[in-house]
Amino acid sequence: MAADSPALAPLRWLRRNAVVIAGLASLGYLLLPNVVVMLFSFNKPAGRFNYEWRTFSTDAWTDPCGVADMCGSLGLSLQVALLATLFATAFGTFAAFALARYRFRGKGTGNALIFLPMAMPEVVMGASLGTLFLNTRVAFGFVTILIAHIMFCLSFVVVAVKARVMSMDPRLEEAARDLYAGPVQTFVRVTLPLAAPGIAAGAMLSFALSFDDFIITQFNAGPSTVTFPMFVWGAAQRGVPVQVNVIGTAMFLIAVAIVLGGQITANRRRRAR
Amino acid sequence: MTASTVPAAAGAAPPSQQPSPETGSSGDGQGPGPRRRLTPYWLLLPAGLWLAVFFVAPFFYQASTSVQSGSLEEGFRVTWDFTNYSDALATYGPHFLRSFLYAAVATLLCLLIGYPLAYMIAFRAGRWRSLLLVMVIAPFFTSFLIRTLAWKTILSDSGPVVGVLESLHILDFTSQLGLTGDDRLLATPLAVVCGLTYNFLPFMILPLYSSLERIDLSLHEAARDLYAKPTTTFRKVTFPLSLPGVVAGTLLTFIPASGDYINAQLLGSPNTQMIGNAIQKQFLNVLDYPTAAAMSFILMAIILIAVTVYMRKAGTEELV
Numbered sequence: 001m002a003a004d005s006p007a008l009a010p011l012r013w014l015r016r017n018a019v020v021i022a023g024l025a026s027l028g029y030l031l032l033p034n035v036v037v038m039l040f041s042f043n044k045p046a047g048r049f050n051y052e053w054r055t056f057s058t059d060a061w062t063d064p065c066g067v068a069d070m071c072g073s074l075g076l077s078l079q080v081a082l083l084a085t086l087f088a089t090a091f092g093t094f095a096a097f098a099l100a101r102y103r104f105r106g107k108g109t110g111n112a113l114i115f116l117p118m119a120m121p122e123v124v125m126g127a128s129l130g131t132l133f134l135n136t137r138v139a140f141g142f143v144t145i146l147i148a149h150i151m152f153c154l155s156f157v158v159v160a161v162k163a164r165v166m167s168m169d170p171r172l173e174e175a176a177r178d179l180y181a182g183p184v185q186t187f188v189r190v191t192l193p194l195a196a197p198g199i200a201a202g203a204m205l206s207f208a209l210s211f212d213d214f215i216i217t218q219f220n221a222g223p224s225t226v227t228f229p230m231f232v233w234g235a236a237q238r239g240v241p242v243q244v245n246v247i248g249t250a251m252f253l254i255a256v257a258i259v260l261g262g263q264i265t266a267n268r269r270r271r272a273r
Numbered sequence: 274m275t276a277s278t279v280p281a282a283a284g285a286a287p288p289s290q291q292p293s294p295e296t297g298s299s300g301d302g303q304g305p306g307p308r309r310r311l312t313p314y315w316l317l318l319p320a321g322l323w324l325a326v327f328f329v330a331p332f333f334y335q336a337s338t339s340v341q342s343g344s345l346e347e348g349f350r351v352t353w354d355f356t357n358y359s360d361a362l363a364t365y366g367p368h369f370l371r372s373f374l375y376a377a378v379a380t381l382l383c384l385l386i387g388y389p390l391a392y393m394i395a396f397r398a399g400r401w402r403s404l405l406l407v408m409v410i411a412p413f414f415t416s417f418l419i420r421t422l423a424w425k426t427i428l429s430d431s432g433p434v435v436g437v438l439e440s441l442h443i444l445d446f447t448s449q450l451g452l453t454g455d456d457r458l459l460a461t462p463l464a465v466v467c468g469l470t471y472n473f474l475p476f477m478i479l480p481l482y483s484s485l486e487r488i489d490l491s492l493h494e495a496a497r498d499l500y501a502k503p504t505t506t507f508r509k510v511t512f513p514l515s516l517p518g519v520v521a522g523t524l525l526t527f528i529p530a531s532g533d534y535i536n537a538q539l540l541g542s543p544n545t546q547m548i549g550n551a552i553q554k555q556f557l558n559v560l561d562y563p564t565a566a567a568m569s570f571i572l573m574a575i576i577l578i579a580v581t582v583y584m585r586k587a588g589t590e591e592l593v
Binding site: 052110208211229251 | 414
């Protein structure tokens with residue numbers, strides 16, 4: 001048997017682990033830009049563009065807001081993202097309960113209405129909403145950005161919450177009612193805590209989508225309201241300051257820390273039980 | 274309670290008071306009658322109205338704009354001028370073609386690159402599974418524009434990738450195929466497709482993973498017991514069972530990729546512009562709203578038709 005000869009052992013190992021090797025390579029492709037962003041946050045570029053490595057420097061890290069308008073745009077993006085998350089999570093949660101818990105005429109239309117925004121390229125949604133604002137003479141600015149962001153976040157909240165509500169055991173609420181809990185009490189003490197993970201997932205997704213959105217925002221922002229992605233877009237034409245990489249790296253590290261921290265505490269709790 | 278929130282919710286739709294959660298549960302009880310029957314409608318009202326006004330209604334405005342003619346100075350008027358459509362197709366036909374071609378190639382690449390990773394996380398990761406899933410979504414934590422700019426560094430003319438590909442004479446080969454030119458990667462179709470693939474890869478991996486993860490491992494064992502080779506097991510068992518994930522992933526990748534203009538703008542050249550670039554330019558720079566509206570309508574129609582046909586063929590309509 002040729003396959004059993006020791007000379008072919010590495011080959012066999014390779015074949016058995018081909019999936020793992022290919023998977024890790026994909027992961028590398030996925031994470032490479034983040035590594036580059038991190039590395040180049042310590043660069044001291046020669047010109048206005050931070051694309052080629054020159055020398056190590058911590059200048060950008062010690063002065064993250066040293067670029068005109070950048071931190072202002074960051075603040076605007078955070079504001080928009082928080083408000084959009086708040087509204088989209090509330091409206092989306094109501095809708096998810098309606099679609100998951102009730103049977104009613106027009107449910108199919110409701111489902112389609114929720115699904116369609118996710119099946120539409122952003123440029124189409126952005127351009128058509130912009131056309132609405134142009135035709136109705138609504139001034140572009142903070143409010144139009146917020147309206148647009150709530151619009152495209154809604155569907156994702158509905159999907160996240162609906163999945164959770166559908167998987168909840170209805171007997172738990174029945175048990176609460178049998179134990180003489182009123183409708184309000186049942187909802188606050190039983191239904192809401194059970195649905196909370198779905199609502200939290202929807203809220204986090206909304207925040208991430210809103211904070212990072214560029215295409216729809218570009219069609220619905222006035223000339224004077226510049227969100228962070230719009231600032232980066234503008235910088236890509238005029239010259240990218242190193243501080244952009246600092247913000248990108250900081251966001252990355254903070255988010256990874258939050259997620260890993262959450263997982264570690266969840267693991268501990270599971271083990272303690 | 275229901276009665277008190279009714280006028281408020283019906284009056285001023287968007288930013289006003291919504292029926293509170295308690296309202297929902299008050300109808301949640303056993304009490305039959307009109308109250309309970311109306312509950313789902315009140316619950317659906319804020320989201321439904323928001324989407325009706327800011328998602329559906331805009332398409333009617335866009336439809337009317339797309340058959341207008343005139344200029345910015347004199348104003349646009351509805352003249353049922355369908356030449357906007359034929360003009361858009363005549364002028365931007367190549368943009369449409371490029372969009373769908375690049376998006377299709379990027380989707381295929383995402384599937385080829387994403388599948389092994391999703392498979393590995395689902396079946397071979399053991400206790401590393403949740404960490405690997407975090408690593409798949411981790412790129413999202415940095416703004417995607419910044420990450421796309423990072424590809425400018427990676428693919429730059431004096432960068433390592435160009436150097437390696439050049440010394441292996443791969444660039445000569447790809448430029449003969451017309452994918453690259455002048456010994457560079459930036460400003461070529463290859464760079465745009467690479468950027469699109471990168472940007473939408475997680476949208477492929479996550480649905481693939483969730484459908485792979487649901488596969489009962491005893492099915493793999495059964496296939497092995499019946500003397501199926503690993504490749505046969507994959508072809509006859511694993512892959513067919515992961516098809517819902519493949520369908521969802523390809524849709525989630527193809528749709529946004531075909532409308533994208535960021536990768537073409539940042540990594541491409543004027544010769545790699547996609548339809549998104551054209552719409553963006555007409556809408557935001559040229560201010561020729563009728564043409565932009567017509568193009569956006571054509572794009573939407575093509576995608577809706579393609580998605581419907583694809584979902585019929587694939588036979589999965591449980592995506593919502």
